[in-house]
Amino acid sequence: MFGFYVTSGNKMSIRAPSNHLRVAVFQEEPFVMLKETSTGSKFVGFCVDLLEELKKTMDFEYILHETPDRKSGNALGNGSWDGVIGEITKGNADLATGSLTITSQREDVVDFTKPFMEYGIVMVMRRSEDTERDTFAFVHPFSGIVWAGIIASMFAVGILLYLTSRARYRLGVQSYHADNDRDFNLRNSLWFAYWSLMRKGGEPPPRSPSARIITGVWWLFALIVVSTYTANLTAFLTVRHLSVPVSSVEDLAAQSSILYGITDKGSLLDFFKNQEGTNSVYERLWHAMKARPAESFVSSVNEGMQRVLTSNYIFMVHHPYFQNRARSDTDCRLATAGAPFLYRGYGIATQNNSPWTEKLSLEILRLRESGRIDLLRDTWWPRSSCSTDGTRKDASARELAMADFIGIFYLLAGGSVLGCVVAALEILWCRFRxxxxxxxxxxxxxxxxxxxxxxxxxxxxxxxxxxxxxxxxxxxxxxxxxxxxxx
Incomplete structure (x- = not known):
């Protein structure tokens, strides 16, 4: 009889035996969900599995029932509570579980175990790709000064080949059977430097020692430049550029172009209500949401996520809720703006002064220390294939600056100087002979x-x-x- 089958909340007013616990739940994926089976309806989810783990080492049985209003629990104007908190205060349940946040308001009327999970509030937005087409995207891999340096180096190498070859030719420092210094006029030298940079080789082929040294270093320079350009261009053309208009709650409160909101029930709603008169950033957010309630508040997490995808809207929600929805977002359209805030914890609610509070707390700590709760979390929140952090900067490509390229310019300059020195030594040697x-x-x-x-x-x-x-x-x-x- 005992386990996790559904019973009506109205039939749970009779007090159960001390080791037979009545547990009130409310549905929220993946904490508690109702699943149809061949034998009837039953509850499944992270919190149900957690109860099963607690049951293995503690002497109790339990039966689950959903609250009639399907809420977590908010204070009403007459001092009473709705949701699962109301079920406990009315004596209709011994425990309450689900994505039930531990708050000071709730602690006034019920007791809570140690938290079995901590979480933060995240701002969920739609990931927007940079749809603008850049006609000159092919120049972005390098900064302007790098392009100028490459072009200047090409002309410098061409002129240097011309000068060294012409000096050897004019002074007769050549072997007429082997060298071709006469062919390296200014036009051919510049064309040779350009061809080499385009990875097409070059004509005429250098034969003198000085020309080969200069050419060898220039080819190495061209290899590094072309390879780096190709790799960085690929990144520029394939990386998704994410527009992040908001990165903190302060940014959210300071702007008015993007609507934002929360669910119209739950602990987050209570938190914002309690910000009246605090003169904080959260109070400014609350006043902005109250001014446009129809466009700010949603009735469920799913409605909030859907509004994010279909309009210019940022939804503030518990991080575990977002993680669960992101798993089904195969197009990777959802992302978070900024870091989580308002860190809190989920706990199991019990009646005031209940002996089960301390027992359950100790067992929850043991399960956390053993890593069992982490395994349960991995089961119900498998890793998403999409990156959901909308503030990451390292995913986007950047242009390469001169500081990234200064080394190969030094290499080219050193090789060119060496080629000139060899040409000078050849001339001096022949003059000496x-x-x-x-x-x-x-x-x-x-x-x-x-x-x-x-x-x-x-x-x-x-x-x-x-x-x-x-x-x-x-x-x-x-x-x-x-x-x-x-x-």
């Missing part, structure tokens, strides 16, 4: 007349005519060239 003047042949593409003459005479050869000019070159780096090439 001495110079001499020798004819240097400038290759010109095939001469049509010589080509036709070769074929008309029956010789299968292509004669390439060359013009020569006098150029100084370093004898230590070059060998004599032939005057003609026969293919």
């Amino acid at each position: 001495g110079f001499k003047t020798k004819g240097v042949e400038d290759i010109e593409e095939g001469n049509l007349q010589e080509l036709m003459r070769g074929f008309s005479s029956g010789q299968y050869a292509i004669l390439i005519q060359r013009n020569t000019y006098s150029q100084r070159h370093c004898s230590c780096l070059n060998n004599a060239n032939t005057d003609t090439t026969r293919l």
Whole structure:
């Protein structure tokens, strides 16, 4: 007979035996819920499981019944109480459980056990995504000064390649069989630097030691820049940007563009009523809600959550209620604004001076210390797949500033200086070994007349005519060239 089956509240006025406890409940997911079964209706939920845990180690049986008004308990004008608190004061119940907050007002008429769960009040809002489209979103991964530094570095490397190659070429510090300093004019050098930054390689390929050092460091610089840009751009394009207009109760009281409210019954309503004359931020919130009652107060938690999703409304509610609703919010539309406030506790109410108060309190403490209550909580409040903290800042991407990039600029500068030093050492080495003047042949593409003459005479050869000019070159780096090439 005893357990958690439903009986009518009107039939519970007869006093039960001392170890047969009458427990008044009110429904609120997931604390207490009514479930239809093949054998009838029965109550399930966190508080029902908690009673079962207490029953295992304590000598009692219990029977549950729901209050006729289905309320937790508020003081009425005539000094009486409604809800489960009223059931105890009228003698219709020995215990009352559910999401029943321990308050000083209720302690005046009933006793409470030690709290089995602490909670805070949270401000629930609708998560709003940044729907504005930014035409120039592709530039956001880097700050303006970083972009300027990258572009300036590209021109600096191109000009540096041109100057070092031109100096080697003019002073004859090259091997005409291996080096291609002459090809690195200003246009080719700048184009090479741009191509390298775009990860396309570059032409002409550098051959001299100094050009290869500068190019190698520039390629490393380009690799880091492009990789970092790609990663940060992905974050900018995929991260949801959350607009957080309110982050505290002070912010909520200071603004008037967003409506806010609470349920029209329960301990939170009593708390705000008691703020009259305190000149606190909570009094300002209460006056604002009283001024627009139809738009501020809701009859149930579900109605409040639904209003959050469908209008510009912030709902103040117990954190466990919000956690339960967030589990079913598969679209992750609900979030909290700011940190919880008004921390309180849920307890089991008993009749004044009841011997069960101390017994239940000790057993609740034992269950909390053993971690059993935490396991029950995890069962009824499984972890949500959505982040419900609307004030988190670390989830959004940020542009990279120069301080994040200064290291690779140092690397590029160091490599460029090293390339210049190598070029200078090559020049000094050749000057130390001495110079001499020798004819240097400038290759010109095939001469049509010589080509036709070769074929008309029956010789299968292509004669390439060359013009020569006098150029100084370093004898230590070059060998004599032939005057003609026969293919």
